[in-house]
Amino acid sequence: MDKQQLITELQSYGLKLLDPEQQTSGRKGGAGPSDHKAVTIDGTTVMVPIYNQPAAQSPYTVSADQTILERDGELISLIAFPETPKFYNLTTSDGIPYWKIALLHSQDVLATTVLQTCMRYGDQVNACQFCAIGQSLEAGRTIAKKSPDQLAEVAEAAVRLDRVTQMVMTTGTPNTTDRGAAYLTECAKAISTLVNLPIQGQCEPPDDFIWFERMKAAGIDSLGMHLETIEPHVRAKIMPGKATVPLDYYFKAFAEAVKVFGWGQISTYILVGLGDSLDAILETCDRLIAMGVYPFVVPFVPITGTPLANHHAPNSELMFTLYQQVGGMLKRSRMSSAEIKAGCAKCGACSALSNFEK
Ligand code: SF4
Structure with missing residues (x-):
């Protein structure tokens, strides 16, 4: 899957975080787009929904060590989360x-x-x-x-x-x-x-x-x-x-x-x-x-x-x-x-x- 398609899909489906430890940062509430978290995929940082309802059903998940993006359990790409400033x-x-x-x-x-x-x-x-x-x-x-x-x-x-x-x-x-x-x-x-x-x-x-x-x-x-x-x-x-x-x-x-x-x-x-x-x-x-x-x-x-x-x-x-x-x-x-x-x-x-x- 190319990057354009992957980012488009991720922003529609959201990302299901399986481990509550992974849910510690990101934006909840506020003005404008929210309930999402910054993720970096192949050098591009995008905001992906994680705290809302669609994300809970998403086929996209992250490995326990937070480095691999998976879809239905299959490896899709490396992924990173920006550090706390x-x-x-x-x-x-x-x-x-x-x-x-x-x-x-x-x-x-x-x-x-x-x-x-x-x-x-x-x-x-x-x-x-x-x-x-x-x-x-x-x-x-x-x-x-x-x-x-x-x-x-x-x-x-x-x-x-x-x-x-x-x-x-x-x-x-x-x-x-x-x-x-x-x-x-x-x-x-x-x-x-x-x-x-x-x-x-x-x-x-x-x-x-x-x-x-x-x-x-x-x-x-x-x-x-x-x-x-x-x-x-x-x-x-x-x-x-x-x-x-x-x-x-x-x-x-x-x-x-x-x-x-x-x-x-x-x-x-x-x-x-x-x-x-x-x-x-x-x-x-x-x-x-x-x-x-x-x-x-x-x-x-x-x-x-x-x-x-x-x-x-x-x-x-x-x-x-x-x-x-x-x-x-x-x-x-x-x-x-x-x-x-x-x-x-x-x-x-x-x-x-x-x-x-x-
Ligand atoms: S992440 Fe970027 S595009 Fe999204 S609300 Fe913040 S500044 Fe705007």
């Missing part, structure tokens, strides 16, 4: 462990949710059905608001001790018209004053696009504004609160953001497997790429404890077809995840897409 051992002067402020994602990405609360989370009428932003907070694995100084302190240590090469800052959506852009700006300013680290900000489109210039001036190099789903009936069902922001408004925001951050420096998540048709996804990817936005196509990962915990992950054949088609579009447009200065699409670990760009 050194900055996790540190604590801020006010007694907060650094790992509650930001986490290592994949191999060299520092990731944080600056505001761990969201105006859309917590009531069924508005909440995105796939989201677990409140879970890690409830479990005491993070803090509700990371201060700009805390983030700068952790970022400096992560670069110095663990050779982190980029930072992803996402946010729950506050009930303000800037939709979190103002706080991301404040945080980026503090980080970029202390350490030289490419940063991606992620938020909903703000009311005033002047925020794009402010974010850029503060040290944010690239921006993610995430569609998640596309077709109106899917948006209304899966993310009823977020669906009140019209798709057209996202596209207006993309066009303005490309002017500020540059062609190929804006990206958006598209979660596959939540009801959008293949045609709708492909048409949207085509439109996005034509305007300079990287479509980060990601298989939906059902997260334990969310309303979609029992929803199926998309099958790997569908993902493979999509990756081939979107990979071809990216190639023809000469848009590449490697050229993005920072962000999820650059990291690429939650999707197999970057393996199809070449």
Whole structure:
């Protein structure tokens, strides 16, 4: 089996860890894709679901010494798990462990949710059905608001001790018209004053696009504004609160953001497997790429404890077809995840897409 196919399958099926000792790290809950763990296969680090329901049924397992990936008991590939980063051992002067402020994602990405609360989370009428932003907070694995100084302190240590090469800052959506852009700006300013680290900000489109210039001036190099789903009936069902922001408004925001951050420096998540048709996804990817936005196509990962915990992950054949088609579009447009200065699409670990760009 080639690497493209293996990663695609692993991200759909997940990985069943037989030994509880193997389950000690990884992301449970939080914003964005979760319930998964970083694994390195043949030099590529990807996030693979391990804590959710599909993973418990997966044909993929790991040998007791954690070095061999097996499928139905047969050897498939060598596998490795990234080591716990050194900055996790540190604590801020006010007694907060650094790992509650930001986490290592994949191999060299520092990731944080600056505001761990969201105006859309917590009531069924508005909440995105796939989201677990409140879970890690409830479990005491993070803090509700990371201060700009805390983030700068952790970022400096992560670069110095663990050779982190980029930072992803996402946010729950506050009930303000800037939709979190103002706080991301404040945080980026503090980080970029202390350490030289490419940063991606992620938020909903703000009311005033002047925020794009402010974010850029503060040290944010690239921006993610995430569609998640596309077709109106899917948006209304899966993310009823977020669906009140019209798709057209996202596209207006993309066009303005490309002017500020540059062609190929804006990206958006598209979660596959939540009801959008293949045609709708492909048409949207085509439109996005034509305007300079990287479509980060990601298989939906059902997260334990969310309303979609029992929803199926998309099958790997569908993902493979999509990756081939979107990979071809990216190639023809000469848009590449490697050229993005920072962000999820650059990291690429939650999707197999970057393996199809070449
Ligand atoms: S793609 Fe984004 S969410 Fe996934 S591991 Fe990389 S930085 Fe984290």
